[in-house]
Amino acid sequence: MVTPAPLTPEIFPYKLCSEIEMLISMDHNNIVNIYEYYLYRDQVFMVMEYLEGGELLNVIQNNPELLSENNIRKIMSDILSAVAYMHSKNIGSFYATFGNLECTAI
Amino acid sequence: MKPENLVLDSTGSNFNIKIIDMGLGQTFEKSRYLNRSKGSVYYTAPEQIKGKYNEKVDIWSCGVILYILITGLPPFSAFKTDQHGRQVLDVEEVKRLIEKGHVDFTDEIFQDVSPELIPLLKRMLTYEAEERPEASQLMHFPWLHQTSEKGHRQEGTQISSLIGSFQFDFVELALL
Numbered sequence: 235m236v237t238p239a240p241l242t243p244e245i246f247p248y249k250l251c252s253e254i255e256m257l258i259s260m261d262h263n264n265i266v267n268i269y270e271y272y273l274y275r276d277q278v279f280m281v282m283e284y285l286e287g288g289e290l291l292n293v294i295q296n297n298p299e300l301l302s303e304n305n306i307r308k309i310m311s312d313i314l315s316a317v318a319y320m321h322s323k324n325i326g327s328f329y330a331t332f333g334n335l336e337c338t339a340i
Numbered sequence: 341m342k343p344e345n346l347v348l349d350s351t352g353s354n355f356n357i358k359i360i361d362m363g364l365g366q367t368f369e370k371s372r373y374l375n376r377s378k379g380s381v382y383y384t385a386p387e388q389i390k391g392k393y394n395e396k397v398d399i400w401s402c403g404v405i406l407y408i409l410i411t412g413l414p415p416f417s418a419f420k421t422d423q424h425g426r427q428v429l430d431v432e433e434v435k436r437l438i439e440k441g442h443v444d445f446t447d448e449i450f451q452d453v454s455p456e457l458i459p460l461l462k463r464m465l466t467y468e469a470e471e472r473p474e475a476s477q478l479m480h481f482p483w484l485h486q487t488s489e490k491g492h493r494q495e496g497t498q499i500s501s502l503i504g505s506f507q508f509d510f511v512e513l514a515l516l
Binding site (some may be wrong): 238263264265266282283285286287288289290291293294295296297298299300301302303304306308309310311312313314315316317318320321322324 | 341343344346347348349350351355356357358359360384398399402405406409410418452453454457474475480481483484486487488492493494495497498499500501503504
């Protein structure tokens with residue numbers, strides 16, 4: 235998946251590059267892999283692992299069995315494991331916002 | 341952390357959840373507090389509204405996600421009618437409710453799931469950040485290591501349709 239994101243003057247380019255480097259440095263089964271990235275004019279392109287399953291809340295609407303207790307347990311175990319890993323590396327996800335970084339698959 | 345950032349890696353039943361775009365996740369120092377508020381109001385922790393917070397807000401937002409997966413609705417929501425007569429999210433009222441921090445666990449939907457699940461949810465939605473456990477501590481929680489027997493919820497048809505209406509009607513209005 236390739237995702238361009240508009241860049242704002244405050245984060246371009248050094249802060250953004252260091253943040254992307256940080257994402258690339260993360261190695262966890264429940265955090266998407268980012269393989270490489272390019273800067274081109276005012277956009278950044280990231281090459282990410284392809285995830286065929288789709289966004290959780292969208293998938294749930296067509297697959298109510300995902301909301302069985304056993305599946306909720308799997309979902310929460312995965313999320314907590316990723317959060318524990320991120321926090322062990324002193325990375326918080328709380329800064330994340332789709333408003334700032336709009337990702338579009340092309 | 342919000343569900344929009346959670347993606348399944350496969351369409352089959354052996355899926356893994358992957359966090360995408362933790363976006364520009366922010367590095368933190370353990371004792372330092374941040375004071376920039378970002379993210380959707382539904383997933384906002386009480387201390388985030390007050391303005392001084394740390395990585396414990398991720399635990400709170402994971403608790404909100406768990407609450408939504410169980411009930412189909414966020415624990416804190418409020419709506420008002422706008423000038424065109426449409427129902428819209430009342431962001432200020434949601435913030436007030438979060439600041440009060442009262443979570444309703446009385447809904448009968450909680451009887452569909454194991455009793456061991458509720459203490460985990462309550463721990464994640466602990467009002468005081470200092471008393472809220474870390475993710476690594478929560479991973480030892482008994483419910484995460486058991487398997488549900490028959491009698492517990494096998495699927496959530498009703499809940500998934502609730503999530504559908506909640507997501508499409510209100511989520512974009514919920515951005516701070």
